[in-house]
Each structure stands twice: as structure tokens, then as C-alpha cells.
Amino acid sequence: MANVDTSLPPEPSGAAAELASRHASEHALKLYGGWFCPFVQRAWITLCEKKIPHQYIEINPYKKEADFLAMNPRGLVPTLAVPTGPEGEGHKPLYESLVICEFLDDAYSDEAKHGRRLLPSDPYERARARLWIDHVGTRIVPAFYRFLQHTPEKPYSIEQARAEFHGHIRILTEQMDPDGPWFLGEHLSLVDISLAPWAKRLWLLDHYKSGGLAIAQADGDAIWKRWFKWYHAIVDRQSVKDTWSADERYIIAYKRYADDTTNSLVGQATRQGQRLP
Numbered sequence: 001m002a003n004v005d006t007s008l009p010p011e012p013s014g015a016a017a018e019l020a021s022r023h024a025s026e027h028a029l030k031l032y033g034g035w036f037c038p039f040v041q042r043a044w045i046t047l048c049e050k051k052i053p054h055q056y057i058e059i060n061p062y063k064k065e066a067d068f069l070a071m072n073p074r075g076l077v078p079t080l081a082v083p084t085g086p087e088g089e090g091h092k093p094l095y096e097s098l099v100i101c102e103f104l105d106d107a108y109s110d111e112a113k114h115g116r117r118l119l120p121s122d123p124y125e126r127a128r129a130r131l132w133i134d135h136v137g138t139r140i141v142p143a144f145y146r147f148l149q150h151t152p153e154k155p156y157s158i159e160q161a162r163a164e165f166h167g168h169i170r171i172l173t174e175q176m177d178p179d180g181p182w183f184l185g186e187h188l189s190l191v192d193i194s195l196a197p198w199a200k201r202l203w204l205l206d207h208y209k210s211g212g213l214a215i216a217q218a219d220g221d222a223i224w225k226r227w228f229k230w231y232h233a234i235v236d237r238q239s240v241k242d243t244w245s246a247d248e249r250y251i252i253a254y255k256r257y258a259d260d261t262t263n264s265l266v267g268q269a270t271r272q273g274q275r276l277p
Helices: 015-021 038-049 067-071 097-107 121-146 159-174 190-200 203-208 224-234 237-241 247-258 265-271
Strands: 030-033 054-058 079-081 091-095
Touching: 015 054, 015 190, 015 237, 030 038, 030 237, 038 190, 067 079, 079 097, 091 097, 097 190, 121 190, 121 203, 121 247, 121 265, 159 224, 159 247, 190 224, 190 237, 224 237, 224 247
Parallel strands: 030 054
Antiparallel strands: 030 079, 079 091
16 A cells, blocks of 8 residues: 555645745744644644744655654654754754643743733643643544544444544533633633644544534534534634645545545554554
8 A cells, every 4th residue: 555644745835835934934943844734733823822933844754854853753743943052053852742832831931922821820720721631632632533534344333433522522612611712711722722723624524424523503502502612713713724724735634534544643543542642
């Protein structure tokens, strides 16, 4: 079987191409990413929300260059190259999208320059936010791929995959501030950013899977009504739109998931019932 992962278009398009172009110049802080990767989009959204100057460098993580592997032996994106010297002449790497997001929130904490903090200052509320970020990462995101990668050969039905995904979303939604629009209320947080890339990709379930996402905007269901209030707010957020390539590119990129032929580490983990990398 051909390695379909390496056949992806090699660069962002649409709004994301414009954003990448604006951040193509040399800068001490560098984000290495792949336009199709939702984990990269988390980090990129955070950079945009906090108005952090940076350089964006597009790479193909399935064709790992030696220089990139020397910086990050795992070869994963996103990778953030953090300057070490006073003139930015040296770098040390960070990876894992949520680690990068928290680092950026901590390292660029001047609210006059970088806006509100993305995690609460109150210790309990901060810990609670991390609990629900964990729910996104360990429940909702794996269920998204389990749903998307369903094929008739799977030992579970498409209805079971859909019900599991719905259940994890409802649990999160029940914990949202009732007024919103964001999880914690009036202000965007890392809880919202942690789920934003997959919210933006939900239409792919309608495109590829029989019956689609099938969450009805029923007036009588307060939970789903609250979910759609959050959903419409997040997909319309400027940072989310700015880090998004043309829709047709995602149809190309996610066909390998829908067919369950992807060679990505995420796809392999889902196929084997393992924790996502």
C-alpha cells in the first residue's frame, strides 16, 4: 500500500496560507507545523490569541528532515523552538500541543501586550480547567477518530461510535458556564482552544460517514442548545478561521482516516485501541 500520508498538499492554503506568509520572516520563536494537523492548530491559535510574534515553518512530519529530527527526535508537530540566548541565537524545543499552549500562556503573561491569560488565576478554577482539557484529549478527541475511522469491518457499529462521541461531548457541555459563550463564561480559555480544531472539523463526519454527526439543534434539549452556542462561537473565532486552510484540502487529508488507511501515529493508535501519541 502506498504511503498516502506523504501525498498531502505540502503547504497551507486559504486563510492559513496568508497567516503563514505574514509569519514567514526569521524570528527567534519558531513554530514548526503541518497545516492539516489539529494539534498544530491548537498551538497556532494560542499564538494568534496572545498576539505573540513568531516564525511559522511548514514541514511534512511524514518526511522528517535531519535538522528537524535533531531538534525533536520524536519527529512530531507541533514543535516550538524557544530561543535560549539573549539574541535568540540558540534554541531549545518543546512539543506536545497542550504543553506548548500552557508555555505560551505563562511565558507571555503581560496582559497589556498579550491579552487575558488563557487559564484562570484561581488555583481551583485552573485545576478544574485542566480536568476538562484532559477530558477533551482523552475522551472527545479519541472518540472523534474512532467515529471517523469506522468501516464496516470494525467490531463496533457506526451507531455505537456516534453515541460514544455524543456522550463525551454532552459531558463536557454540562460543565460549561450556562451563559457562555465559552466554557468558562465570557472569556476564551485553553479549554475552548483544546477542542477548537476538532470542532472546526466536525463537518468531515457529515461528509464521510453515513448518517453524519447527527446532533440536532432541538429546542427542547438544553444541553445541545448550549453546545451549539459554544460551537458557533468557536468556529467563528478569528484565530480559528485564520489558522484554517481551504475546506477541500481537508477532504483530501482526511479521506485516509475515513478509509482507515492512514499511516499517521494518531490513526494507528486509534486502529489499535491505544492512547493517542
